[in-house]
Amino acid sequence: MSTWLRLTSRIHHLQAVAIPSQTLWPRTRSFAQRTQHVSTGVPARSDFFKNLDLHFKAMQDKAAAALPGSDWMPFEVTPGLPPERVDILIVGGGVVGWSIAYWLKRTKPRDALRVLVVEKDPTYSQASTVLSAGGIRQQFSLAENIQLSLASADFLKNINDHLGVLNEDPVDLQFNHSGYLFLASEKGAHIMEANYATQRHAGAKVKLLSPTQLKGMFPWINTDGVALASYGLENEGWFDPWTLLSAFRRKAMSMGVEQSFGEVKGFNHRVHSIESKEFGRLQIRRITHANVQMPNSMEIQPVECTVVVNAAGASSGAVAGMVGIGSDPQAMEGAGTPIPVQPRKRYIYVVHSPHGPGLDTPFLIDYSGVYFRREGLGGNYITGLSPEEVEEPDTTNLDVDHDFFQEKIWPHLAHRVPAFESLKVTSAWAGFYDYNTFDQNGLLGIHPQVRNMYFATGFSGHGLQQSPAIGRAMAELILEGGYQTLDLSALDVKRVLHEEPLLEENIV
Amino acid sequence: MAASLLVTWRSCPRTSWSVARRYLSATPASPPSAVTRFLLRLRQQFYDVEQLMTWGATFRNRAVRRKNLFYGFAQQNYGDNIAAAYYILSLKGSFRFAGQTEWFQPDTRGKFSFDFMNFPTSMIEEVDLSGTPINRDGLDNLVSQLQLRRLSLRGCPEVDGWFLTRLHMFSDSLEELDISHCPRITVGALCALQHLRKLHRLNVSGLPSVQNPGLVRILMEEMLPHCIVTGAEYSQGLSLEDTTQTNTTHSSTYPGTQPKEEESGPTSAQRQGQMQ
Numbered sequence: 001m002s003t004w005l006r007l008t009s010r011i012h013h014l015q016a017v018a019i020p021s022q023t024l025w026p027r028t029r030s031f032a033q034r035t036q037h038v039s040t041g042v043p044a045r046s047d048f049f050k051n052l053d054l055h056f057k058a059m060q061d062k063a064a065a066a067l068p069g070s071d072w073m074p075f076e077v078t079p080g081l082p083p084e085r086v087d088i089l090i091v092g093g094g095v096v097g098w099s100i101a102y103w104l105k106r107t108k109p110r111d112a113l114r115v116l117v118v119e120k121d122p123t124y125s126q127a128s129t130v131l132s133a134g135g136i137r138q139q140f141s142l143a144e145n146i147q148l149s150l151a152s153a154d155f156l157k158n159i160n161d162h163l164g165v166l167n168e169d170p171v172d173l174q175f176n177h178s179g180y181l182f183l184a185s186e187k188g189a190h191i192m193e194a195n196y197a198t199q200r201h202a203g204a205k206v207k208l209l210s211p212t213q214l215k216g217m218f219p220w221i222n223t224d225g226v227a228l229a230s231y232g233l234e235n236e237g238w239f240d241p242w243t244l245l246s247a248f249r250r251k252a253m254s255m256g257v258e259q260s261f262g263e264v265k266g267f268n269h270r271v272h273s274i275e276s277k278e279f280g281r282l283q284i285r286r287i288t289h290a291n292v293q294m295p296n297s298m299e300i301q302p303v304e305c306t307v308v309v310n311a312a313g314a315s316s317g318a319v320a321g322m323v324g325i326g327s328d329p330q331a332m333e334g335a336g337t338p339i340p341v342q343p344r345k346r347y348i349y350v351v352h353s354p355h356g357p358g359l360d361t362p363f364l365i366d367y368s369g370v371y372f373r374r375e376g377l378g379g380n381y382i383t384g385l386s387p388e389e390v391e392e393p394d395t396t397n398l399d400v401d402h403d404f405f406q407e408k409i410w411p412h413l414a415h416r417v418p419a420f421e422s423l424k425v426t427s428a429w430a431g432f433y434d435y436n437t438f439d440q441n442g443l444l445g446i447h448p449q450v451r452n453m454y455f456a457t458g459f460s461g462h463g464l465q466q467s468p469a470i471g472r473a474m475a476e477l478i479l480e481g482g483y484q485t486l487d488l489s490a491l492d493v494k495r496v497l498h499e500e501p502l503l504e505e506n507i508v
Numbered sequence: 509m510a511a512s513l514l515v516t517w518r519s520c521p522r523t524s525w526s527v528a529r530r531y532l533s534a535t536p537a538s539p540p541s542a543v544t545r546f547l548l549r550l551r552q553q554f555y556d557v558e559q560l561m562t563w564g565a566t567f568r569n570r571a572v573r574r575k576n577l578f579y580g581f582a583q584q585n586y587g588d589n590i591a592a593a594y595y596i597l598s599l600k601g602s603f604r605f606a607g608q609t610e611w612f613q614p615d616t617r618g619k620f621s622f623d624f625m626n627f628p629t630s631m632i633e634e635v636d637l638s639g640t641p642i643n644r645d646g647l648d649n650l651v652s653q654l655q656l657r658r659l660s661l662r663g664c665p666e667v668d669g670w671f672l673t674r675l676h677m678f679s680d681s682l683e684e685l686d687i688s689h690c691p692r693i694t695v696g697a698l699c700a701l702q703h704l705r706k707l708h709r710l711n712v713s714g715l716p717s718v719q720n721p722g723l724v725r726i727l728m729e730e731m732l733p734h735c736i737v738t739g740a741e742y743s744q745g746l747s748l749e750d751t752t753q754t755n756t757t758h759s760s761t762y763p764g765t766q767p768k769e770e771e772s773g774p775t776s777a778q779r780q781g782q783m784q
Binding site for chain 2: 358
């Protein structure tokens, strides 16, 4: 009898340890029942009133789903499926896409506009935004680019007023206010002076430096071969692109923008044929549905949409091709040209140099095209170079070519900054430019052949720094029908069809 | 996540550093008090409390922007110097004209005398704007004061990197700058001070957003060789293991940077003496 008692007390002790303290086991349970009930905390009495607010929320959700206009389906739905009908569908979840989504929802009431952002890669592993060097500058040769960049800098100054969400931490972009330093040789000095006049006229704060002044400000530079330098004094620097993307995304989602992870595989469109005296028969298309394929699945959801915004970055050309742009050479004079946006691979190398320049290192861009900037406080720098047209690397993957650094970058780097003769490459990555092969400037606006596809792509390496202003411009174009704050009609996509390139001389 | 606290302007601007929290999240400095935590819980439960707090933040933003407007009327009718002086006094800061020893400052209630209007041609040499809500737009009022030698921005809540980049307009005259206890200044903001080549005294004590003040002090001294940087000890921000390592490595790296060595002779010798 005593062994039974000891056994029961031990088992009871074990059960008391395994079961949380608020359960009450009635003493009248039998021995057999006690041995089987080693569960992890199902309460004997559940409290209805503790979960009252959850019950109310569930009831409210059921009521909302029962009303028309909701997405309720009587059969099981794949999780993460995009809704069947939206007003505006944004292809591409990079910084430009989310910026447009934010600006679209900003001035309207919450349920006025249904916006969906479709992004094919939830890990953003190949997205140009997060692989960018993160710089912002006003030293362009085109007035529109300077204005876009200035407007974006103004946005970033007040970023918490724009993108601050109530219960979350404030946005900290880790902005380094160091300025861009462009160096020009004898050949390019006159272009730099002309650009300087344009930049000052547009409101950018830039200073021209002679080689002696340059040496005085930055003693670690070798001014051999430099005829003129242009240094940005305000509103220039670099920041963390992921933080900006997350801030836009968080704020847009708090305003009701929906997100879906999937790849746009095609568009259903209606075609109107029109006879025109000048151009003959024209095929004008209007997109009715976008077919979104779920990740790792063959399921395709057609999303009915009024407006499609093509902010797909490096794959914008492919997305435009899905609706037939560029595939019908007899359509319209020039309208047979495809959208000239292609991915171009660019490498960035992280180097460590113990005796390199200090905190005053600007984002230096040499006339050979080699650029570098400081990264952190530990003597690390980020460097890169845009290769020549004929040497463009293969874009099927994002593998890094380290010989490119050894042969093309290091000689120029070591020549310009003697301290970089001793350095070590600690890391490297590659990313895509959404390269506009036509004239390396952004493409905005509607294509004449597709009535409801807006373009916001082709920025060729300066999409991140112009993204807040681009978002505002596109929102104005879509909601108001025309540009309100900045007139960007020079960047319209129709210039591709008219073959009028708008060249930018300061392409990095 | 702190609710916003009202700034008490009655305290003397030179000694206090009460911080107005315009955004509804905590700066890294202090944990929230019981009142703010209670308000936060209310805000999470009730939409109306959330809306009231959003309005409160919006109104405070608007108030700061209104304080930093461009004093165009004063500038047009009384000249640049008087407009700048009036702006500084309206923000409850104080200043001193060049060539005079008397300071113009408001009293504890914010009232000031208009004696400064007797000196329309005097430029301002020393300004104390501690604890004021000056921001980068307010500098438009001080653009003309190109003889500014000393500027104190102690505890200003709106001074950030965008403000410091605009200080390049004073690069020929500014000699002393005090940016201690400004919550929004980060290391990226301090990079902007490289334009101030005449600076010979800089106070960077108590910056909550700067994680390793000792390292930042060393980098600032390298960047501005003629400037004495006060407010951070070299060992601040370093943990115990790091201190022993830095002692051995620092002695070997300095001979490499020749151009800077010539200019910063006394400071580097002082530094090496301290490290070894």
